[in-house]
Amino acid sequence: MKTLRSAKCGETVTVQKLGGEGALKRRIMDMGITKGTSIYVRKVAPLGDPVEITIRGYELSIRKNEAENILVD
Amino acid sequence: MAIKIALAGNPNCGKTTMFNDLTGSSQYVGNWPGVTVEKKEGRLRTHKDVVVTDLPGIYSLSPYTLEEVVTRNYILDEHPDVVIDLVDGSNIERNLYLTTQLTEMGLPVIIALNMIDIVQKNGDKIDVEKLSQALGCEVIETSAIKGTGSRQVAERAVQMALTGVKTHPGHTFSKPVEEALSGIESLIDGTVPQERLRWYSIKLFERDEKVLEKLELDADGKKRLEEIVSGLEAELDDDSESIITGERYQFIGKLVSQCVRKRQSGLTTSDKIDRVVTNRWLALPIFAAVMYIVYFVSVSWLGTIVTDWTNDTLFAETIQPAVGGWLEAVGAAGWLQGLIVDGIIGGVGAVLGFVPQMFILFFFLSILEDCGYMARVAFIMDRIFRKFGLSGKSFIPMLISSGCGVPGIMATRTIENEKDRRMTIMTTTFIPCGAKLPIIALIAGAVFPNITWMAPATYFFGIFMVVISGIILKKTKMFAGDPSPFVMELPQYHFPAPKGVLLHMWERGKAFIIKAGTVIFVACGIIWFLQSFGFGPEGLYMVEDENASLLAAIGGVIAPVFLPLGFGNWQAAVASVSGLVAKENVVGTFGVLFGLGEVGEDDPALLSMVPTLFATSASALAFMVFNLTCAPCFAAIGAIRREMMSAKWTWFAIGYMTVMAYVMGFIINQLGGFLFYGVSFGIGQVLALICVAALLWGLLRSYNPNKTARKPAVAGAHA
Amino acid sequence: MVTWIIFGLLLLAMFFAVRYAFRKAKRGECVGCPGGKSGGCCHCQRQMDTK
Numbered sequence: 001m002k003t004l005r006s007a008k009c010g011e012t013v014t015v016q017k018l019g020g021e022g023a024l025k026r027r028i029m030d031m032g033i034t035k036g037t038s039i040y041v042r043k044v045a046p047l048g049d050p051v052e053i054t055i056r057g058y059e060l061s062i063r064k065n066e067a068e069n070i071l072v073d
Numbered sequence: 074m075a076i077k078i079a080l081a082g083n084p085n086c087g088k089t090t091m092f093n094d095l096t097g098s099s100q101y102v103g104n105w106p107g108v109t110v111e112k113k114e115g116r117l118r119t120h121k122d123v124v125v126t127d128l129p130g131i132y133s134l135s136p137y138t139l140e141e142v143v144t145r146n147y148i149l150d151e152h153p154d155v156v157i158d159l160v161d162g163s164n165i166e167r168n169l170y171l172t173t174q175l176t177e178m179g180l181p182v183i184i185a186l187n188m189i190d191i192v193q194k195n196g197d198k199i200d201v202e203k204l205s206q207a208l209g210c211e212v213i214e215t216s217a218i219k220g221t222g223s224r225q226v227a228e229r230a231v232q233m234a235l236t237g238v239k240t241h242p243g244h245t246f247s248k249p250v251e252e253a254l255s256g257i258e259s260l261i262d263g264t265v266p267q268e269r270l271r272w273y274s275i276k277l278f279e280r281d282e283k284v285l286e287k288l289e290l291d292a293d294g295k296k297r298l299e300e301i302v303s304g305l306e307a308e309l310d311d312d313s314e315s316i317i318t319g320e321r322y323q324f325i326g327k328l329v330s331q332c333v334r335k336r337q338s339g340l341t342t343s344d345k346i347d348r349v350v351t352n353r354w355l356a357l358p359i360f361a362a363v364m365y366i367v368y369f370v371s372v373s374w375l376g377t378i379v380t381d382w383t384n385d386t387l388f389a390e391t392i393q394p395a396v397g398g399w400l401e402a403v404g405a406a407g408w409l410q411g412l413i414v415d416g417i418i419g420g421v422g423a424v425l426g427f428v429p430q431m432f433i434l435f436f437f438l439s440i441l442e443d444c445g446y447m448a449r450v451a452f453i454m455d456r457i458f459r460k461f462g463l464s465g466k467s468f469i470p471m472l473i474s475s476g477c478g479v480p481g482i483m484a485t486r487t488i489e490n491e492k493d494r495r496m497t498i499m500t501t502t503f504i505p506c507g508a509k510l511p512i513i514a515l516i517a518g519a520v521f522p523n524i525t526w527m528a529p530a531t532y533f534f535g536i537f538m539v540v541i542s543g544i545i546l547k548k549t550k551m552f553a554g555d556p557s558p559f560v561m562e563l564p565q566y567h568f569p570a571p572k573g574v575l576l577h578m579w580e581r582g583k584a585f586i587i588k589a590g591t592v593i594f595v596a597c598g599i600i601w602f603l604q605s606f607g608f609g610p611e612g613l614y615m616v617e618d619e620n621a622s623l624l625a626a627i628g629g630v631i632a633p634v635f636l637p638l639g640f641g642n643w644q645a646a647v648a649s650v651s652g653l654v655a656k657e658n659v660v661g662t663f664g665v666l667f668g669l670g671e672v673g674e675d676d677p678a679l680l681s682m683v684p685t686l687f688a689t690s691a692s693a694l695a696f697m698v699f700n701l702t703c704a705p706c707f708a709a710i711g712a713i714r715r716e717m718m719s720a721k722w723t724w725f726a727i728g729y730m731t732v733m734a735y736v737m738g739f740i741i742n743q744l745g746g747f748l749f750y751g752v753s754f755g756i757g758q759v760l761a762l763i764c765v766a767a768l769l770w771g772l773l774r775s776y777n778p779n780k781t782a783r784k785p786a787v788a789g790a791h792a
Numbered sequence: 793m794v795t796w797i798i799f800g801l802l803l804l805a806m807f808f809a810v811r812y813a814f815r816k817a818k819r820g821e822c823v824g825c826p827g828g829k830s831g832g833c834c835h836c837q838r839q840m841d842t843k
Contacts, residue, residue: 034322052351056166057164
């Protein structure tokens, strides 16, 4: 199992588990990233960070070190 | 008692538009007490006794951010009679997440399914009936932008408020969770209002710290609660918050798959554009090129043409002689002619001459903003910003500052992290605002007429100052800390509406014209007076030589301070100080002092006189840099004061900016003069080199007490 | 005579201008913008609700 951080541009992955805790983890979940959700990696910004994903029908921008906490398959 | 309607919803769902639509001009905007979260209230246009409160845009009702806490406290303590939940139909899943939470709070809720026009344009279909049934409340389709539906929603809301029928959530959680919730409910039954029982039990299940504080369970209750929650957490192998959140989204996911039919589409046009514009390698060069073109066209090219015409032809050849002639004809005294023609028209005219440039600049900036490009730029800049501890969110205030610093400073409210916020407030006025444009254009035009990239360069210099300030400050104890998380929504690209662009351009530009007619008008009058009169043996008299004037005397006191920067004369000193009132005054003051392009052959023109103030061209550059970077105008200082909410921080911000401005000006004058303009190497240059060294030290030293490079868990936003 | 009339008008205009500026400053708005505080500052209206 890898993290969202290592997902490549154009890949579609499914969320398996969320790491982290407290406010940040809650924020990530509030935005719709929950277990079983499908994520499409649209774009990786210049210099590799942040990452733009499509989730639940909208686009979200998330840092690579936050993406680290999202375990996907 | 007046009916209270609360307006809730995600950020960017059109809430403000609907609020404006419902309340018209009867709004009151302030802050929620004690916090920098904006509070907007107004009266319903159709029912003057109904109060509408616009709650902050939130994604959820967690206890973690200020906006969320303010909103839930409002609903719990202020007892609104009904909540209008604005749901963005084109982004429905995430929006409904908040809906599920609102319907649990035990008050009437009605859903306004907004942006229905976009939904229809996309070809998607939403079964409103089914949605309404499943969620437990009425759903009315609206398009706040087009103005349809909002009246209806308000009417229904008022009716609902009158009948007082509370909404019950249509969703339930899984059996084990429901059992746990029942258990918790029995713990607090009787201690909270019946209609809120469910909401409180869910919050307790999530171990919501604010609710725990509020309910003050006894030791026994706390133990029982912990047993229930931990038990379920162990059983489901997940923490309670995640369980609830996950199940909410599960419910929503299923609901949406039943009620919403999306038209399948491949890459949208937005995506195709993004491919190029935010491409890993091309994005930054493209941004640089775009800003270069914008500033080049506005200032160096089109702008200069228009401004030259305005100054030379319109004012100098037409208006000034005309007014002067008229005043003579009616027999007005000589000094009055001087005041009006040289002082006021000269000064205000000099500033107004640059207004066309401002409008052209604002025109371009409006296009860039309205089409959605600028949001992408924040995304691109995030990585660079993060290197020195700011997030891309700090970039948006900087963007706005390129028009006017005041709204830029206010826009920092979206930054949750207090330290980042303060740092952004302090540095956002480094980006040249519209009012600084005349300064740039004047110096560039008068001293560096052949360097067409001067104007864009100042914009990039502003960014450069923000960046190095960030690096240096982040390494000090005051500001060090983890960068804010950057979880940001990106809007779709869309073709900017011409009407919208022109409107925004006019909005920003209008302010400067009014400023010219008021603040600058008065300032020029005062400057003219001070420059025309002096104290002699018999008291006040009109001076022949302006060096004997009051202004020269005042300026003479300050001027020595600027000697190291190459402009230690009273004229430049006075101009700089006048910039505190409004940055345009720097040019306005010169306009009063030098006249615009006067009638007589001996009377010099603005452009040819200004360079004489400076020892070398490097000094002129230093002057420009100093004025662009030092303390902003009073209006901006006022905004800083309000946003910092602390006099100490305000002074610190102003002090920081002015000191940096001075140091930069010093370095540029000393080293620039030495390197390019034949100034010999002396103590000035040595000191300048020491300053450079000090800056480099501040930039390059290591200070990372909180470095959490590879740690998986992150503390993230410390609200 | 004319001089003083014109000068008087000028002073009057300046007085109103200063009063206008003070009022705006007290309410915390930029010179030239209508509409209430913060959200009303012309250009940032749309941005304010953005988070």
